[in-house]
Amino acid sequence: MRRKTTRCHLAHAPPTATMQPVSDLSGKALHDANCISCHDSAVYTRAERKVQDLAMLGAQVRRCNANLGTQLFDEDLDKIVVYLNDSFYKFPK
Ligand code: HEC
Numbered sequence: 001m002r003r004k005t006t007r008c009h010l011a012h013a014p015p016t017a018t019m020q021p022v023s024d025l026s027g028k029a030l031h032d033a034n035c036i037s038c039h040d041s042a043v044y045t046r047a048e049r050k051v052q053d054l055a056m057l058g059a060q061v062r063r064c065n066a067n068l069g070t071q072l073f074d075e076d077l078d079k080i081v082v083y084l085n086d087s088f089y090k091f092p093k
Helices: 027-034 054-068 074-089
Strands: none
Touching: 027 054, 054 074
16 A cells, blocks of 8 residues: 655646745735635625624634645735735724
């Protein structure tokens, strides 16, 4: 029985979902590469949106990252949070 030595799913990822573990990418680039396979940015501005403050935004981004399995680094997630807040939510910092 051959053992699977890697849990990496990169080989199956579509080109737009390229994982960028150590990145100089902007929050927007990270977001556009990783976060629009399930929903587009319309969820951030919909009338019944769930996220009501910056803490909730951070928590939701981490929840979605966990669903995604992208294993983005914390600093990447923080950049995405800043991007989403600057572009859509505009919560006071
Ligand atoms: C595996 C599918 C999936 C991926 C990939 C995904 N999300 Fe989500 N996201 C969801 C679902 C499902 C919801 C909840 C939608 C709802 O409640 O109607 C959601 C909601 C959100 C919300 C809250 C919107 C609101 O109501 O205010 C934010 C913010 C968000 N996602 C950010 C992200 C970010 C950032 C990424 C990339 C790291 C990401 N998502 C990737 C599935 C995903």
